[in-house]
Amino acid sequence: xxxxxxxxxxxxxxxxxxxxxxxxxxxxxxxxxxxxxxxxxxxxxxxxxxxxxxxxxxxxxxxxxxxxxxxxxxxxxxxxxxxxxxxxxxxxxxxxxxxxxxxxxxxxxxxxxxxxxxxxxxxxxxxxxxxxxxxxxxxxxxxxxxxxxxxxxxxxxxxxxxxxxxxxxxxxxxxxxxxxxxxxxxxxxxxxxxxxxxxxxxxxxxxxxxxxxxxxxxxxxxxxxxxxxxxxxxxxxxxxxxxxxxxxxxxxxxx
Amino acid sequence: xxxxxxxxxxxxxxxxxxxxxxxxxxxxxxxxxxxxxxxxxxxxxxxxxxxxxxxxxxxxxxxxxxxxxxxxxxxxxxxxxxxxxxxxxxxxxxxxxxxxxxxxxxxxxxxxxxxxxxxxxxxxxxxxxxxxxxxxxxxxxxxxxxxxxxxxxxxxxxxxxxxxxxxxxxxxxxxxxxxxxxxxxxxxxxxxxxxxxxxxxxxxxxxxxxxxxxxxxxxxxxxxxxxxxxxxxxxxxxxxxxxxxxxxxxxxxxxxxxxxxxxxxxxxxxxxxxxxxxxxxxxxxxxxxxxxxx
Amino acid sequence: xxxxxxxxxxxxxxxxxxxxxxxxxxxxxxxxxxxxxxxxxxxxxxxxxxxxxxxxxxxxxxxxxxxxxxxxxxxxxxxxxxxxxxxxxxxxxxxxxxxxxxxxxxxxxxxxxxxxxxxxxxxxxxxxxxxxxxxxxxxxxxxxxxxxxxxxxxxxxxxxxxxxxxxxxxxxxxxxxxxxxxxxxxxxxxxxxxxxxxxxxxxxxxxxxxxxxxxxxxxxxxxxxxxxxxxxxxxxxxxxxxxxxxxxxxxxxxxxxxxxxxxxxxxxxxxxxxxxxxxxxxxxxxxxxxxxxxxxxxxxxxxxxxxxxxxxxxxxxxxxxxxxxxxxxxxxxxxxxxxxxxx
Numbered sequence: 031x032x033x034x035x036x037x038x039x040x041x042x043x044x045x046x047x048x049x050x051x052x053x054x055x056x057x058x059x060x061x062x063x064x065x066x067x068x069x070x071x072x073x074x075x076x077x078x079x080x081x082x083x084x085x086x087x088x089x090x091x092x093x094x095x096x097x098x099x100x101x102x103x104x105x106x107x108x109x110x111x112x113x114x115x116x117x118x119x120x121x122x123x124x125x126x127x128x129x130x131x132x133x134x135x136x137x138x139x140x141x142x143x144x145x146x147x148x149x150x151x152x153x154x155x156x157x158x159x160x161x162x163x164x165x166x167x168x169x170x171x172x173x174x175x176x177x178x179x180x181x182x183x184x185x186x187x188x189x190x191x192x193x194x195x196x197x198x199x200x201x202x203x204x205x206x207x208x209x210x211x212x213x214x215x216x217x218x219x220x221x222x223x224x225x226x227x228x229x230x231x232x233x234x235x236x237x238x239x240x241x242x243x244x245x246x247x248x249x250x251x252x253x254x255x256x257x258x259x260x261x262x263x264x265x266x267x268x269x270x271x272x273x274x275x276x277x278x279x280x281x282x283x284x285x
Numbered sequence: 286x287x288x289x290x291x292x293x294x295x296x297x298x299x300x301x302x303x304x305x306x307x308x309x310x311x312x313x314x315x316x317x318x319x320x321x322x323x324x325x326x327x328x329x330x331x332x333x334x335x336x337x338x339x340x341x342x343x344x345x346x347x348x349x350x351x352x353x354x355x356x357x358x359x360x361x362x363x364x365x366x367x368x369x370x371x372x373x374x375x376x377x378x379x380x381x382x383x384x385x386x387x388x389x390x391x392x393x394x395x396x397x398x399x400x401x402x403x404x405x406x407x408x409x410x411x412x413x414x415x416x417x418x419x420x421x422x423x424x425x426x427x428x429x430x431x432x433x434x435x436x437x438x439x440x441x442x443x444x445x446x447x448x449x450x451x452x453x454x455x456x457x458x459x460x461x462x463x464x465x466x467x468x469x470x471x472x473x474x475x476x477x478x479x480x481x482x483x484x485x486x487x488x489x490x491x492x493x494x495x496x497x498x499x500x501x502x503x504x505x506x507x508x509x510x511x512x513x514x515x516x517x518x519x520x521x522x523x524x525x526x527x528x529x530x531x532x533x534x535x536x537x538x539x540x541x542x543x544x545x546x547x548x549x550x551x552x553x554x555x556x557x558x559x560x561x562x563x564x565x566x567x568x569x570x571x572x573x574x575x576x577x578x579x
Numbered sequence: 580x581x582x583x584x585x586x587x588x589x590x591x592x593x594x595x596x597x598x599x600x601x602x603x604x605x606x607x608x609x610x611x612x613x614x615x616x617x618x619x620x621x622x623x624x625x626x627x628x629x630x631x632x633x634x635x636x637x638x639x640x641x642x643x644x645x646x647x648x649x650x651x652x653x654x655x656x657x658x659x660x661x662x663x664x665x666x667x668x669x670x671x672x673x674x675x676x677x678x679x680x681x682x683x684x685x686x687x688x689x690x691x692x693x694x695x696x697x698x699x700x701x702x703x704x705x706x707x708x709x710x711x712x713x714x715x716x717x718x719x720x721x722x723x724x725x726x727x728x729x730x731x732x733x734x735x736x737x738x739x740x741x742x743x744x745x746x747x748x749x750x751x752x753x754x755x756x757x758x759x760x761x762x763x764x765x766x767x768x769x770x771x772x773x774x775x776x777x778x779x780x781x782x783x784x785x786x787x788x789x790x791x792x793x794x795x796x797x798x799x800x801x802x803x804x805x806x807x808x809x810x811x812x813x814x815x816x817x818x819x820x821x822x823x824x825x826x827x828x829x830x831x832x833x834x835x836x837x838x839x840x841x842x843x844x845x846x847x848x849x850x851x852x853x854x855x856x857x858x859x860x861x862x863x864x865x866x867x868x869x870x871x872x873x874x875x876x877x878x879x880x881x882x883x884x885x886x887x888x889x890x891x892x893x894x895x896x897x898x899x900x901x902x903x904x905x906x907x908x909x910x911x912x913x914x915x916x917x918x919x920x921x922x
Contacts, residue, residue, distance in 0.1 A: 081782060107784035115782075121775035123887065124768075131765075132772045136784035138765045142793070145764030146757045152764065159765075199784045319706050373878050379705055380641055384834050385877040387827055391870035399863060507823065511713070518710065549732075553721040556714035563711055564699045 033058050033095075034235050035111070035203045040079055040089035041259075049075045050259040053089070057203055057235040062226070064250035064267075065239045068279060072259040073239045074116060077205050080237075081113050082106045094202070108136050110202030114192045114209060116239070122181030126172060126191055129180045130163040133198035163198065169231070170194045170224070186217050190224070197232060204228075206238040210245060222249045243280065247271060255279070286421050291544045292537055297428040297497065299536020300435035304490035305513030306520065306528035307442065308483030314459040314523035315479050316375065318382050322366060322389035324510015326484045329362060329393060330355040330491030331408065331501045332401055338409055349411060355488040363484025364477045372473070390507075398503040408499040411492070427496040438489065439529050442482070446525060455479055459523065508552070512539075515559040521572025530570060582893050589892040594752060601748060610744075613856075618744060619812045621852045622751040623805045628832035628844035629758045630801035635830065636839035636887075637762060638794040639774030640701070641709040645802050645829045647716030648689040650821035652803025654729055656685035657738040657810040664739050673739045673811065675746065682750070682807035689803025690796045692719070697795035701788065716826055723818040734817035741811035750808065754801055758841050759889075761797065770794045774839075831873055837883030842890040847883075 034057050041051035050072040057063060065073050078084040080091060082103040091098050093109055101109070121129050140155050167173040170190040175183060180191060189209055196204055209225065210218045226249060229236050240246045246253060247267040255263040255276050263273040270276055305327060312320045337354040341347070370389050374382045414426040446452035454475045457465040466472050494509065495501065512535065520531025535555065542554045562569060604610050610618070627645060634642045659681040660673050668674075673681075700711040724732045761767050769790045772780040781787050810816055832851060836843025855865045876883065 083778075083782075102786075103781040104784050104786045107782060113782050115779070119776050119779035119782075121772050121779065123775060124771055128768055128771075132768050132780070132785065133783040135765050135769050136786075140765055142761075142766055142797075145766055146760050148760055156764075195783060319710070370874050370878070374881075377881055380635075380639075380838070381877050381881040383641060383706060383709065384830070385874050387830070388870045388873035388877065391827070391866055392874065395864075395867040395870060399867065511717075511823070514710070515714070518707075547725070549725045550721060553718045553725075556717045559714045560699070560711055560718075563703060563707055567703060567707065 034061075034093065035080070035237075036092045037080065038090050038092075040076070040086050040091065042075065042079060042084055042087050048259055050079065050256075051088070052260060053079075053256075054261065054264075055237070055254060057237060059235060060229060060233060061235040061237075062229055062249065062251050063235075063237050064246035064253040065237060065256065066241070066243060066246055066253060067256035069241075071256040073256055074207060075259070076256070077113060077207055077239065080205060081111055104136070107199050107201075110200070111205065112196035112199045112201035112203070113205040114189075114196050114207055116207040116211060118188050118192055120180040120188055120192060120195070123179055125177050126167065126180050126183065127160070127163055127176040129191060130166055130195050130198045131159055133195045134159045134162065137200060166194050166198055169197075169228070186213055186221075189213070189221070193224075193228070197228065201234055203235045203237065206236065208239050208241060210240065210242070218245060225249060243271065287544070290422060291540050293422075293424060293428060293432075295537030295540030296533060297431045297493075297536070298540055299516075299533035300431050301490045301493050301509075301532075302513045302516040302535050303439065303529045303532025304435055304486045304493070305510065306517040306532045307439070307525065308487050309514050309517040310520070310522055310525060310528040311455070311479050311483050313517070314525075315455065315476055316371065317379065318371060318386060319514070320371075320483075321383070321386040321510075322393060323483065323487060324506040324508075324513070325390050325393035325397075326359050326363060326487040326506070327491040327494065327509055328397060328501075328503060328506030330359045330488030331495050331505065332397055333358045334488070334492055334495065335406060335408055335501050348409060352489065352492050355492060356485045359484040359488035359491075360481040363480035363487075367476060367480040372476075390510075394503055394506070401501075401503065403503060405500045405502040408495040408501050410499065411496055425497075427493075431493040431496065434489075435493070438486065442486075443525065451475070451478060512552075512555055515555055518559060519562050519569055521569030524569070524571045527569055527571035534570075586891060586893045593892065597752075598745070598748070601744060605744060615742065615744060616812065617853065617856050619742060619747055619808070621849055622747050623809050623812070624829075624832065624848040624852050625751055625845050626754050626801055626805040626808070627829045628836065628848035629755060629841050630798045630805070631829050632833045632836075632839070632841055632844040633758065633761070633770070633794050633801075634798040635833050636837075636841075636844070637767065637774065638770050638791060639839075640791070640795075641705065641830075642712040642795070642798075643709045643823070643826050643830065644696070644712035644714075644716030644719075645798075646821040646823075646825035647712075647719040648693055648799040648802035649806035649809065649825070650719060650723060650816075650818060651692050652682070652685035652689040652806030653810040653816055653821070654685075654723060654735065654806075655688045655803070656681040656807030657735055657816060658728070659684060660739050660741075660811065661735075661737070671739060673741045675743075678741050678746070678811065679750075682804050685807040686800040686803035689806065690800035693796045693799025694792065697792045697799075701791040701795060713823060713826070716821070717823070720818045720821055723821075729818070730816070732818070734815055735810075736815050738810055738814045738816065740814050747808055747812075750804070754804065755841070755845065758801075762841065766790070766793065828869075831869060835873065835876055835883055837885035837887060839887040840883070840885040840889055842888065843883050843885030846885065 035055070037053060037055045040053040042049050053076060065076065067073055075084065079086050082101050082105070085100065093111065098106060098109060121132065138155055138159065140152050144151050164173055164176065167176060170193070172187060172191055172194060175187065180188065183191060193206065193209065206225070210221055213221060222245065225236060225238070238250070250267060252265065253267055253270045254261055255270060257279045262275045262279065263270050305323065308323050309320060312318055312323070334351040334355040337351040338348050341350055366389050370385050371382060374385055412426045412430060416423045416425045417429065446456060454465070454470045455478065457468065457470055458472060458475045462472070513532065516531035516535040517528045518531070519535060520527030520529070535558070538558060539551050539555055542551045546554070627649060631642065631645045634640055660677060663677050664673065696712065696715045700708055703711060723729045729735055769780070769785045772783065772785055773787050773790060777787055832848040833844050836845070836847030851869070855862060
């Protein structure tokens with residue numbers, strides 16, 4: 031087990047308001063960690079900090095021992111941090127296949143001139159990327175939709191496509207923001223299986239945000255609970271659900 | 286003395302920019318549209334004033350009444366363009382409404398070119414009083430009128446927006462469209478009112494402009510409109526006092542450039558100022574910065 | 580890849596046919612001088628339209644300064660051939676090699692200016708980018724009028740003409756080819772992804788600033804090429820020609836044709852160049868009709884004539900067949916699943 035992603039004492043404030051503070055997290059290879067908490071607890075803000083969308087005002091983030099502070103989101107993708115979004119963000123008007131191909135871009139080498147003049151290198155690389163992209167779509171049973179516009183896919187398939195696109199970037203860490211949002215019970219269970227499967231198949235660490243405690247405890251090996259931007263509990267699922275602080279946040283005060 | 290003279294020229298020009306900039310900024314504030322056709326309203330105002338002058342003379346009325354004819358006409362035109370072209374597009378992408386605005390601008394320009402012919406027409410002298418002399422300084426009556434009346438108009442507008450019920454409704458709509466609607470504000474009326482005020486101000490600006498540059502031409506609105514827009518952005522688009530300050534600053538910069546650097550390069554300096562402002566302070570002098578939510 | 584090969588063969592054949600047709604028309608005297616200059620203007624407008632489509636349609640950013648880049652290409656190319664002709668040539672004819680080199684250098688300088696404009700401007704969003712590009716184009720125009728070696732406000736005169744239709748049509752076809760290939764490559768996909776969702780593009784590893792600038796610079800390059808062709812077909816340049824109005828005219832080609840569709844840009848540029856020539860009596864009303872057309876189009880079909888559709892010799896016949904098949908099916912009342920359209 032090696033540490034891949036490490037956030038220490040991370041914090042950010044917006045106009046004096048502390049959205050997240052003192053956030054610590056360690057992800058190791060093959061980890062499947064859940065990040066939970068009530069609405070507005072700062073979960074998505076943590077994702078935005080880890081992916082470089084926001085720059086933290088305090089603390090540090092390291093990827094495989096190197097600081098990744100101040101790097102732009104696309105650079106972090108190159109280094110191995112991929113994500114999905116709470117409100118699915120696909121390239122809606124282009125094909126499912128192209129959605130995935132785009133995520134391979136930073137691994138491609140064809141130059142502008144080679145592309146424009148269709149030099150042999152272009153065809154070679156294009157073919158290999160197409161094969162890889164279709165393989166990835168197969169993992170999610172999406173290959174039959176490859177020529178559909180991404181926006182025309184059913185909701186559940188769109189979620190899957192977004193994960194496939196994130197995986198295409200060849201990540202070491204995958205951040206999933208409410209992957210089960212809007213899904214019914216069966217779909218959710220199917221998705222949870224897929225998540226476990228990709229963790230094992232691609233050998234990556236996964237951090238996932240979920241709202242639903244029961245779902246997260248069913249799949250995550252470790253759970254971090256946020257409330258008002260602060261960690262209020264961290265540990266094994268069983269420990270976390272029995273933690274009085276967590277119970278209070280989720281069920282409200284008894285007295 | 287030369288310097289002060291140039292500053293006064295700048296203030297005169299700046300007041301005109303400010304009046305036009307108000308129209309841009311109010312419309313942008315309320316429907317987030319860069320109303321490219323706004324510059325053409327100036328041109329329309331000038332032509333209408335010119336036409337009404339000959340009628341007024343025939344009827345033996347004083348020619349300054351042409352201001353009111355132009356203001357009313359432009360206000361109605363402003364309401365109509367919004368009603369016909371922009372309202373159907375209120376929920377479409379910004380590119381669509383921006384291009385529509387450009388289309389309206391072309392439409393007005395070409396329509397007036399066909400009606401009035403492409404040859405520039407002289408505008409009659411409206412102020413005949415002798416310039417005021419203070420020491421070695423000469424202030425023309427038209428400059429004085431332009432600056433003073435503009436400042437009065439802007440103050441009245443500011444009070445209207447802060448105190449009057451309709452003015453408050455305008456602020457509410459630009460703050461939060463949906464919430465304003467829920468509070469029972471008639472959005473359509475408020476937007477129409479905004480267009481009417483903006484266009485009326487442009488008509489006033491047209492007449493001030495013709496007082497110092499007495500030529501009416503179908504292309505006169507384009508550059509003037511663009512510069513007024515620059516003034517609005519400079520001051521912070523969507524912010525009403527910003528438009529006034531932006532206009533005055535731009536007028537002074539332009540007039541000083543013409544006097545001390547080069548007449549030819551004045552326009553380049555104007556747009557240079559715009560670019561520098563947008564890059565270093567995109568929200569303008571008085572605007573607030575906002576961050577996009579992910 | 581089978582369809583791809585077929586497409587290349589079909590396209591090559593049609594290009595050859597086009598040139599044979601052009602040759603027959605020229606040698607048969609079917610082209611009057613006037614129509615020859617219309618064809619040149621048409622080629623220039625097509626290049627301008629497809630190049631702006633890259634920024635506005637494919638990248639999704641509104642740029643209002645395309646004429647500025649065109650003017651830089653025009654002046655650069657004209658000054659180069661002028662200098663060459665004055666120093667080395669006794670005849671009036673610009674050698675083809677020099678012409679092409681002059682166009683390319685003109686394009687490169689335009690691209691360089693595009694880079695200088697784009698780097699700061701592309702950080703701004705939406706309307707602001709439109710205004711900054713407009714501002715830059717105005718600055719370029721004012722500076723050209725101010726400088727001496729550009730002929731100042733009087734304009735640059737005595738540019739050697741180059742009006743060989745074969746060459747100009749060939750250049751236009753090459754530009755169209757390059758635009759299509761760029762659109763369907765990793766760079767093209769990356770640029771499209773920015774239009775679709777900038778934040779998602781960035782999180783998929785796309786360097787959005789780089790690709791935005793790339794699209795903008797390539798677009799400026801081809802505008803410069805169009806400028807060079809224009810300079811050598813007119814023989815005289817004035818900076819006023821390249822004002823805001825010209826930029827808007829190019830934008831109208833793109834928007835009416837269907838923002839994002841190269842086919843649309845080409846068709847709109849051709850229509851809007853040829854129609855006014857045919858309806859010459861109505862020349863005064865040209866811009867009036869343009870503007871009404873534009874407003875009506877925006878209100879009723881904002882995606883333009885073609886939307887994002889691209890014509891292709893292989894796929895379009897299939898699409899037409901499918902379209903009619905669907906219509907007859909509908910008439911029969913059969914419910915056809917929309918989604919079995921994969922090849």
